[in-house]
Amino acid sequence: MVDNHYALAEQPVETLDVSARATFITRTYSHLFGALLGFVAIQCALFMTGAGETLALKMLALPWIAILGAFVVIGWLASTVAHSARSLASQYAALVGFVIAEALIFVPLLYLAFHYAPGAVSSAAIVSLGGFAALTMIAFMTRKDFTAWGSILRWIGLCAVGAIVAGAVFGFELGTWFSVGMVAFAGAAILYDTSKVLHHYPEDRYVGASLELFASTALLFWYVLRIFMSRD
Numbered sequence: 001m002v003d004n005h006y007a008l009a010e011q012p013v014e015t016l017d018v019s020a021r022a023t024f025i026t027r028t029y030s031h032l033f034g035a036l037l038g039f040v041a042i043q044c045a046l047f048m049t050g051a052g053e054t055l056a057l058k059m060l061a062l063p064w065i066a067i068l069g070a071f072v073v074i075g076w077l078a079s080t081v082a083h084s085a086r087s088l089a090s091q092y093a094a095l096v097g098f099v100i101a102e103a104l105i106f107v108p109l110l111y112l113a114f115h116y117a118p119g120a121v122s123s124a125a126i127v128s129l130g131g132f133a134a135l136t137m138i139a140f141m142t143r144k145d146f147t148a149w150g151s152i153l154r155w156i157g158l159c160a161v162g163a164i165v166a167g168a169v170f171g172f173e174l175g176t177w178f179s180v181g182m183v184a185f186a187g188a189a190i191l192y193d194t195s196k197v198l199h200h201y202p203e204d205r206y207v208g209a210s211l212e213l214f215a216s217t218a219l220l221f222w223y224v225l226r227i228f229m230s231r232d
Contacts, residue, residue: 014199024203031210035099036217042103043110055104056111065168067105068161074101075215082208091207098211102218109225117229124225131224132217135187139194146188146195153192156185176230179223186220 013024046052059067078098082091113120139146160182167174193212201209 010202012200013197013203016203020203024201024206025197027206028197028201028209028213031095031207032213032217035095035210035214038096038099039103039106039214039218042100043106046103046107047110047114052107053111056108059108060111063168065165068164068168071101071105074098079208079211079215082211083205086204088207091205095207095211095214099214102214106218106222109222113225113229120225120228124221124228127228128217128221128224131183131187131220132190135190136194139191139198143198144195145199146191147200149188149192153185153189160185176227179226179230182223183220183227186216186223189216189219192216 013021016024043052046055075098078094078101081094082098085091085094110121113124163174163178166172190213193209193216196212197209
């Protein structure tokens with residue numbers, strides 16, 4: 001027999017009343033805001049104490065494919081736990097773990113940006129947040145369901161990972177146009193994730209929803225920053 005509490009919790013949020021939908025959306029975006037603040041706080045702590053530079057130099061000495069592999073595994077585990085765990089504590093642990101993993105993976109890129117492209121980090125942050133806000137408005141105003149893009153985005157994502165791995169193994173640069181393409185991919189992912197928030201997530205998965213939005217926003221920031229760095 002199915003527990004009525006969980007049966008109700010698994011209902012898509014768009015089938016709920018207006019108050020429940022509003023509560024879910026508010027919780028999702030407040031957790032996203034908290035994740036972004038946590039990311040910034042970790043970076044500030046690392047670089048203000050000098051630990052960021054030490055960590056960046058150590059990570060830059062490692063094969064990039066090893067870092068990418070660890071990041072993909074951590075991201076997959078965090079996303080799985082956040083979406084499947086019924087324990088709220090487990091979902092929060094997944095979100096916190098993913099934010100920490102993202103913060104660490106960004107350290108080498110931010111270190112290079114701070115030293116060789118002054119102003120690139122702040123410019124990229126402004127563009128990324130502006131882009132996220134614009135895409136969120138499009139999804140909310142049109143109410144269009146972009147989740148049909150899911151299979152296409154997964155295929156493009158696998159191809160992108162393959163290209164990154166090939167570049168790491170064979171030692172070739174993917175270039176600015178690859179970054180431009182990944183910015184477009186991240187934008188499509190934000191539309192997809194926002195549609196899931198509006199239409200498909202059950203109301204007890206606001207932590208998982210915020211994790212997915214954070215991941216897409218971080219991806220957007222990563223490649224916008226790479227574009228700004230390529231200009232210097």
